[in-house]
Amino acid sequence: MIKVFLVEDEIIIRNGIKNSIDWEMHGYDFVGEASDGELALPMILEKKPDILITDIKMPFMDGLELSEQVKKALPATKIMILSGYNEFDYAKMAIKIGVTDYLLKPISSEKLLEAVNKVAEEIRKEQSEKEQMNQYAREMQENKEREKFQFFNQVFAGSMPFGECLEQGKQLGIEISxxxxxxxxxxxxxxxxxxxxxxxxxxxxxxxxxxxxxxxxxxxxxxxxxxxxxxxxxxxxxxxxxxxxxxxxxxxxxxxxxxxxxxxxxxxxxxxxxxxxxxxxxxxxxxxxxxxxxxxxxxxxxxxxxxxxxxxxxxxxxxxxxxxxxxxxxxxxxxxxxxxxxxxxxxxxxxxxxxxxxxxxxx
The missing domain is CATH 3.30.70.270 (Reverse transcriptase/Diguanylate cyclase domain)
Structure with a gap:
């Protein structure tokens, strides 16, 4: 399940977002919440959420500063910013940090879920592509190990001339001399x-x-x-x-x-x-x-x-x-x-x- 973490200083809004969506039913694991960025950061680093939903204007550490710290530590985490401030400068800074989505408050639970689903789809696509790349890398490594094993079997059998050993070894990245x-x-x-x-x-x-x-x-x-x-x-x-x-x-x-x-x-x-x-x-x-x-x-x-x-x-x-x-x-x-x-x-x-x-x- 995709893990979601929420940071919002207004408790009514925070409880509304948390309770108005059946996170588990929609395939999400709601792993935590906090009232400001300073409290949230150590919890986020521990939980490693896939999606962080954060307000932009908060005491102690605002959403942009939190987003910047999270992106440094957990670059794969997708960040969605909630803001009541429809100002270009905020959006520009959010894009520079690498925020995935910038949503204006107030936002209905349906609209928020729709935006979260869109981000989750992106995460799943990235995970699938990453797994395919990992699988390819594993297969390439296995092929290389198989070739090395066959090469050394021939070497230990004494069935390969030295010149051929040098050439095959070079192709496998092995310096035998x-x-x-x-x-x-x-x-x-x-x-x-x-x-x-x-x-x-x-x-x-x-x-x-x-x-x-x-x-x-x-x-x-x-x-x-x-x-x-x-x-x-x-x-x-x-x-x-x-x-x-x-x-x-x-x-x-x-x-x-x-x-x-x-x-x-x-x-x-x-x-x-x-x-x-x-x-x-x-x-x-x-x-x-x-x-x-x-x-x-x-x-x-x-x-x-x-x-x-x-x-x-x-x-x-x-x-x-x-x-x-x-x-x-x-x-x-x-x-x-x-x-x-x-x-x-x-x-x-x-x-x-x-x-x-x-x-x-x-x-």
Whole structure:
């Protein structure tokens, strides 16, 4: 419903306007009233009405001054001025401020409603056009994200020559040339109900993508249900490590305020050539697959996962009990998605361990 606010210093006129029109029946929400501009302004800023009807001649703050302040703070609000002064100077000032309509008192409730309906029609038209523009912008953004996702899929598959990568990246506004690269895979998850999608996830998604846009030397793209892929850029070694760790800390800070959201991140190895980025991605994916067997709200680097495998030839400790294996499988069947099946299977068999898979007893 379109919200209406009334400012009029004469109480009889104010009550007449308020009570002589069945606002709700005509599709309006009468959200408030005040006797002068000074009292009205904080209420208007709080209620954010679509239409403000105000007298022009009032004590403390007149209608023109009020209109000017409202237009600065709420430019979308339509203002209708009521005046007993049929003077050109007032009308000229009202037009300059951006007042939508200038009505002379006395005015009947029918004439006022007719004028309000005309303004409401204009508001609805503007809202419709704005929604269409927003929808178009969303579709364009979704198309861009889809193209980015397809581009990086080809990059990580190693199926695109470097020159073509540079050209396609340029078309997508992506600068891929750098001294070194480190892939990070990241996902946010509801702690209590992992399959739910609520307002916190929407808000956290916006925060994460805003952070990504503002972070220097970072490429990012959406991965659907798998979350995001990030590529930190910089010189291999301390610089790239510092960039990845700083961004990790920034992500953790963003998610601190969302108490019912967990997260998981996998950090790949560093590579010095773009043609080797497939290795960093595969290593990040292996670390990211640890989300199926570890607790939430942590980052795991490939170096950690790799060291476990290298240092333990027998690997029997990784097998765990049959009950733990069943829990891992059960948790995935409850909360996983079809797109994650391959990642889960890799993580599951990796958790069992190569040596253990040679055991006839285990098989």
């Amino acid at each position: 750098a001294e070194g690269y480190c892939v990070i895979l990241f996902k946010i998850i509801m702690i209590d109900h992992p399959m739910d999608y609520n307002e916190d996830i929407v808000s956290a998604t916006e925060d994460i993508e805003n952070l990504s846009e503002q972070t220097e030397k970072l490429l990012w793209f959406r991965r659907g249900v798998e979350g995001w892929g990030f590529i930190a850029q910089g010189a291999v070694g301390e610089e790239l490590t510092a960039r990845a760790q700083t961004f990790r800390g920034d992500l953790e800070k963003v998610l601190e305020k969302y108490k019912n959201l967990g997260y998981f991140g996998g950090i790949g190895s560093q590579v010095g050539r773009f043609s080797e980025i497939k290795k960093s991605y595969n290593d990040a994916n292996r670390a990211f697959a640890e989300r199926f067997s570890r607790s939430l709200s942590q980052f795991v680097s490939y170096s950690e996962v790799h060291q476990v495998g290298v240092q333990n030839d027998v690997e029997m400790h990784r097998l765990g009990t049959m009950a733990e294996n069943r829990k891992m499988l059960e948790r995935f069947l409850k909360t996983g998605t079809e797109n994650e099946v391959n990642s889960f299977m890799d993580a599951y068999f990796d958790a069992v361990g190569e040596q253990n898979l040679q055991s006839m007893m285990l098989r």
